[in-house]
Amino acid sequence: MFFWQDPQFGDKMITLMAALILVLQIMMVAQHWLVTIIRVFAVQSFLLACIAATIAYFNNAPHIYAAAALTLLLKAIILPVVLTRLLVKVDIRREVEPFINMPISIIISGMLTLMAYVVAESFQRPDELAGPASLGHNTLAVAISLFLIGFFMMTNRRKALTQVLALLSLENGIFLAAISLTYGMPLVVEIGIFFDLLIAILVLAILVYRIRATFDSTDVSRLSRLRG
Amino acid sequence: MILVALLLAPLLASGLTALLRGRRAMEAIHLVSAAAMFALSIQLAAQVLREGGVSWGDGFLHADYFSALVALLNAFVYLVSAPYAVGYFRRDAADNAFEQNGEGPPAEKKLLQYYALAPLFGFSMFLVVFANNLGVMWVAVEGTTLASIFLVTFYGRPTSLEAAWKYAMIGSVGLSMALFGTILTYYSAHQALGVETLSGLNWSTLVHSAAQFDKNVMRLAFILVLLGYGTKAGLAPMHTWKPDAYGEAPVPAAVLMAAAMLNCAIYALARFYVLTLRCLGPDFPSQLLILFGMLSMAVAVPFILVQRSYRRLLAYSSIDHAGIMVLGLGFGGALGALGMLLHMTFHSVTKPLLFFCAGNAQQHLGTDSLRKNSGGLIHSLPVSAPMFLLATLAVTGTPPFSLFQSEFTILRAGFAGRHTVPAILFVVFLVAIFCGFFFHVAQLVLGPANGLPRGEDSRWKSYPVLALAFVVIVLGFWLPAPLFALVEGAARVFEVQL
Numbered sequence: 001m002f003f004w005q006d007p008q009f010g011d012k013m014i015t016l017m018a019a020l021i022l023v024l025q026i027m028m029v030a031q032h033w034l035v036t037i038i039r040v041f042a043v044q045s046f047l048l049a050c051i052a053a054t055i056a057y058f059n060n061a062p063h064i065y066a067a068a069a070l071t072l073l074l075k076a077i078i079l080p081v082v083l084t085r086l087l088v089k090v091d092i093r094r095e096v097e098p099f100i101n102m103p104i105s106i107i108i109s110g111m112l113t114l115m116a117y118v119v120a121e122s123f124q125r126p127d128e129l130a131g132p133a134s135l136g137h138n139t140l141a142v143a144i145s146l147f148l149i150g151f152f153m154m155t156n157r158r159k160a161l162t163q164v165l166a167l168l169s170l171e172n173g174i175f176l177a178a179i180s181l182t183y184g185m186p187l188v189v190e191i192g193i194f195f196d197l198l199i200a201i202l203v204l205a206i207l208v209y210r211i212r213a214t215f216d217s218t219d220v221s222r223l224s225r226l227r228g
Numbered sequence: 229m230i231l232v233a234l235l236l237a238p239l240l241a242s243g244l245t246a247l248l249r250g251r252r253a254m255e256a257i258h259l260v261s262a263a264a265m266f267a268l269s270i271q272l273a274a275q276v277l278r279e280g281g282v283s284w285g286d287g288f289l290h291a292d293y294f295s296a297l298v299a300l301l302n303a304f305v306y307l308v309s310a311p312y313a314v315g316y317f318r319r320d321a322a323d324n325a326f327e328q329n330g331e332g333p334p335a336e337k338k339l340l341q342y343y344a345l346a347p348l349f350g351f352s353m354f355l356v357v358f359a360n361n362l363g364v365m366w367v368a369v370e371g372t373t374l375a376s377i378f379l380v381t382f383y384g385r386p387t388s389l390e391a392a393w394k395y396a397m398i399g400s401v402g403l404s405m406a407l408f409g410t411i412l413t414y415y416s417a418h419q420a421l422g423v424e425t426l427s428g429l430n431w432s433t434l435v436h437s438a439a440q441f442d443k444n445v446m447r448l449a450f451i452l453v454l455l456g457y458g459t460k461a462g463l464a465p466m467h468t469w470k471p472d473a474y475g476e477a478p479v480p481a482a483v484l485m486a487a488a489m490l491n492c493a494i495y496a497l498a499r500f501y502v503l504t505l506r507c508l509g510p511d512f513p514s515q516l517l518i519l520f521g522m523l524s525m526a527v528a529v530p531f532i533l534v535q536r537s538y539r540r541l542l543a544y545s546s547i548d549h550a551g552i553m554v555l556g557l558g559f560g561g562a563l564g565a566l567g568m569l570l571h572m573t574f575h576s577v578t579k580p581l582l583f584f585c586a587g588n589a590q591q592h593l594g595t596d597s598l599r600k601n602s603g604g605l606i607h608s609l610p611v612s613a614p615m616f617l618l619a620t621l622a623v624t625g626t627p628p629f630s631l632f633q634s635e636f637t638i639l640r641a642g643f644a645g646r647h648t649v650p651a652i653l654f655v656v657f658l659v660a661i662f663c664g665f666f667f668h669v670a671q672l673v674l675g676p677a678n679g680l681p682r683g684e685d686s687r688w689k690s691y692p693v694l695a696l697a698f699v700v701i702v703l704g705f706w707l708p709a710p711l712f713a714l715v716e717g718a719a720r721v722f723e724v725q726l
Contacts, residue, residue, distance in 0.1 A: 122444060147408065154401065160393065167400055174408050181415040186429060189363030193407070196370045200400060203377050207393060214386050223390035226472045 010058045011138075017047045017054075018139040021176070025149050025169055026109050029156075030102045032095050037165050038083050041172075045075035048172055051139070052179050063187040064179070070194050071175065079168065079201055086205045087161065090212040096219065098156045105156060109149045116144035139180040146173025160208045160218040164201070171197065230275065231282060231289040231358050234268045234299065237261055238347035238354065245343045251336055254343040255314045261347060262303075262310035265354075269303035272296050273714055280717075283360075290360035290432055293717030297569065298357045298495045300714070301576040302488040306350050308580050308692050312587070313480035315688025317342065319591050320478070325383065341378060342478065349375040349484055356492040360430045362499070366403070366410050369460060369496055372489050373399045379481035380473050391472035398459060398469045406456025406496075412449035413503065416442040431499055438506035447512065450504040454497065454516055461493035461550045463520045464527035471531075474543035475596070479587030482539075486546045487579040491572055494553050498568075498722070501557055505724055510560050517558030518650050524551025525657040533664040538586055539596040541668055545582070545623060548661055549575050552638065555654065557722075559641040565722035567637035569715045574630040577703060578622045581696040585616035588689055589672065592680065598668055603675030608682050611690045613673045615697050620669040622700050624662040630703040 003009055024044040031037050049072040056064035087093075098105065120141035150170025154163050178185055185193070212218050241261035245254050275282055276296040283290045291299065320326065321335040352371030359365040373396070380392040414429055420440040421428075459466035474482045504513045528548035535541045549571070556568030590596045592609055606613040622629035635658065642651030684690040 119448075147404075151401065154397070163397060167397070167404070170401070170404055174404055174411065177408065178411045182411065182418050185363050185411065185414060186361070189361060189367065189429065192364055192367035196367050196374065199374050200370070200396075203374055204396060207377070207381070207389070207396060210381070210384075211389050211393060214384075214389055220393060223393055225387055226390055226394075226475070 007058055010054050014051050014054055015138060017051050018142040018176070021047050021051075021172070022113065022142050022145055025146050026106060028165070028169060029105050029109050029149060029153055032102075034087055034093060034095060034159070034161055035084065037095075037162065038080050038087070041165055041168060042076050042080040044169065044172060045071060045079075048176060048179075049076060051176070055179060055183060059183060061183060063190070064183055066187060067179070067190050070190065074194055074198060075168070075172070078198070082201060082205060083161070083165070086208060090161075090209060090218060092159065092161065092212075092218055095157060095159050095162050098158060100156050105152075108152060112148040112152060113141075113145040116148055117141045119144055139176060143173045143177035143180060146170065146176060158219050158221045160211055160220050163220065164204050164208065168201075229284065230268060230272050231284045231291060234265060234272065234354050235289075235351060235358065237265050237268065238351040242344050242347040242351070245340065245347070249336065249340060251339060254339055258313065258343050258346070259310050262307045265350065266303045266307040269296075269300045273300050273710070277710060277713055277717070287360050287430055287432060288364075289358045290430075291358055292432075292721065293714055294495070294498070294569075294721045295357040297573070297714045297718045298491050299354060301491055301573060302350070302353050302357070305484060305488040305576055305580055306346075308584075308696055309480045309483045311688050312483075312580075312584050312692040313342065313346070315686040315692075316479055316587060316591070318688065319685060323591070338382070341382065342481065345375055345379055346481065346484065349379065349481075349489075351375075353484075353488055353492050357495055360432055362410050362413065362429045362431055362434075365431075365496055365499070366407055369406070369457070369492065370400075370403050372492060373403065373460070376473075376477075376481065376485060376489070379485075380477045382478050382481065383476070385476070387472075388476040391469070391476040395469040395473040398466065402456050402459025402466055404456070405452045405459070409449045409452030409454075409456055409500070412445050412452065413441075413500065416445035416449060416507075419445070431503075434503055435506065438503045441503075441507040443508055446504060446507045450500060450508075450513055451516065453500045454513075454520065457493050457497040457500070458520055458554075461490055461497065461554070462524075462547050463550055463554060464524040464547065467524065467527065467547045467550075470547055471540040471543035474546065475537060475539040479583055479590070482542075483580045483583045486542065486583060487576045490546060490550055491576060494550065494557075494568075494572065497554070498557060502722060505722070510724065514558045514560050514645075517554050518647060521551045521553075521555030521558055522650055522653060522657075524548065524554070525654070525661075529657055529660045529664070532661050532668075535664070535668060536598050537596045538598055538668065538672060539590065541598070541665065542579075542582055542586055545661070545665065546579070548657075549579070549623075552635065552654075555650070556634075556638040556641065559638060559645045559647055559650075561641055561645055562719060562723065563637060563644055564641035566715065566719040567634055567641050569718050570637060571631065571634035573711070573715060574634050574703060575623075577696065578619065578629070578631060578700055581615065581693065581700055582619040582623050584689070584693050584696065585612045585619055588612035588684070588693065589616060591689075592685075598672060601672055602678055603671050603673070604678040605673045606675075607677035608680040609684060610682070611684050612693055615693050616669055617673050618697060619700070620665055622704075624665050625658060626662065628704045629700065630707075632704075 024040050028040050049068045052068035150166050153166035273296045281292045326338045352368045355368035381388045419442045462470040528544045531544045553568050556564050625631040625635045
């Protein structure tokens with residue numbers, strides 16, 4: 001048996017990649033340049049696809065391969081390209097100062113990660129057998145952290161595009177949870193979710209473009225005329 | 229087969245609209261497809277009443293009493309909004325309302341936007357209620373958001389963009405929580421049953437084995453789903469998108485959102501509620517639902533009392549009604565579920581009437597402000613203005629209108645379930661909302677003549693109002709037996725067999 005066929009090796013690889021994904025998420029929180037945020041997101045999605053492929057390999061599950069391929073295609077290639085083009089079109093490069101400054105944001109992200117670990121603790125099943133079937137269960141904490149940090153980033157940023165990216169990274173967290181807990185949803189659901197995601201990004205891109213054209217800015221904190 | 233037909237009809241309508249593009253053709257397609265969908269959904273309801281349920285494709289699509297009821301209600305809302313949309317947009321075109329600063333797309337292009345998107349919106353709403361798979365149901369709910377975003381931006385004003393952005397962002401975050409909740413539900417079932425197949429997320433499969441789910445996971449799942457679909461239903465504190473979106477969307481689209489889309493969100497929530505009920509017992513989900521229901525009603529009160537715009541007034545009324553439905557669900561028991569379903573039924577009939585009257589008033593006055601108007605609308609709008617008053621009385625739950633009956637049922641469920649404090653607060657909030665709502669509308673409608681020309685401008689806009697008012701009054705005294713059988717059948721879905 002080669003070393004890469006050993007489930008323990010797979011488990012270590014998955015843990016490593018999950019850790020990297022978390023680091024990338026915190027990098028996004030601390031990043032001003034929009035192009036960099038898009039690239040970080042692309043790398044994060046690539047790692048996510050790798051995790052999915054690893055789990056698929058050890059469990060011999062073709063539908064997870066499909067999910068991995070879809071992630072790679074959509075989130076690591078198509079969406080970054082679409083968003084980069086949009087960036088050029090609306091001609092914005094840098095995020096203005098967020099509501100909470102970067103150092104404090106990073107500390108908050110750290111605390112959210114801690115919280116996620118506490119939440120994920122209650123899902124641990126010590127009696128579970130180690131083996132391909134339990135592969136990736138320890139990434140649930142990372143998934144919840146991605147979700148929480150993405151949520152925080154959405155509320156903290158002012159630019160419409162960064163909010164979209166925060167939303168996407170939040171969805172990455174959900175995908176990681178789906179993959180690590182249940183080995184993905186049934187394929188039809190998986191395809192539906194990706195289709196929705198694609199449409200959502202196109203819709204949001206058009207909206208961002210129109211906000212830029214109308215308000216001469218994509219600073220969403222200026223969208224505050226409707227009250228009461 | 230009938231389920232597929234109901235899903236194909238709106239898709240076909242949307243496609244044909246995009247192909248033909250003439251104003252007359254688009255209007256005709258819209259009217260015919262709305263009538264066809266309503267006829268099909270009546271046939272579906274009849275079939276469900278006869279056979280107890282309809283399935284297609286190995287249970288991929290499934291309609292029980294609850295689905296058939298919501299489909300029927302949504303088709304009804306779609307049906308009444310169709311002729312109104314024709315009149316409303318014709319008036320808009322005559323007023324040059326599509327243009328910004330003297331320039332803008334030609335009216336035909338704008339009409340295409342509405343007549344092509346509204347059927348897609350309808351399609352996703354039918355898919356929500358027919359999808360047996362909870363994941364597919366989520367996809368469809370997200371679809372309703374996506375189809376309606378460009379209905380909110382319809383007029384292209386800066387404020388419409390703002391409203392659409394809030395709607396898209398709050399909606400997406402909310403729905404991502406619902407997706408997380410769906411995944412956790414799958415996980416908790418997966419652990420117990422080891423279901424790996426396509427049907428593993430099918431509600432009709434899950435509901436029979438819900439008692440064996442992992443309780444810890446299911447608890448978290450329900451919280452997430454409640455937050456998620458609660459956002460979609462506009463429960464406080466996730467309601468902030470609602471007044472903006474309802475106020476900025478053109479009236480026919482706002483009707484679809486306020487009456488039909490709300491039903492879909494409550495429907496999705498109710499499906500998970502049944503699973504949670506069977507897994508964890510009634511206490512845990514009830515407390516949460518009562519909390520959110522009370523909060524929504526409480527939030528609506530001050531905003532209704534000091535409201536400046538009558539379009540936004542309707543949105544707060546919608547938040548209030550979402551709260552009432554959730555409260556009915558939370559009070560539990562056979563009575564609570566029955567009250568919730570009756571309320572959903574009557575609300576779907578009454579809300580469009582209110583929106584149509586408000587739309588007629590807005591197009592007549594050219595503004596939706598409550599402050600700028602001196603009142604006296606009744607002198608210039610002989611049909612819409614009195615009906616506006618009637619709709620206000622109906623929607624605030626005044627007897628003899630039907631919403632009074634459903635609210636009374638929910639109140640009885642509250643006392644029967646020993647939720648005394650929420651039940652008393654429920655009455656207090658209802659009274660406060662009635663006062664605020666009636667005060668504003670009375671000020672707008674009554675009073676000396678305002679000097680505007682007298683007369684309704686189009687039959688397309690006044691006949692739907694009259695027809696709906698007729699239905700609202702009749703429903704106050706007589707609920708057709710088949711419809712009640714459908715509601716009762718739907719209420720049986722919520723029975724707990726522990």
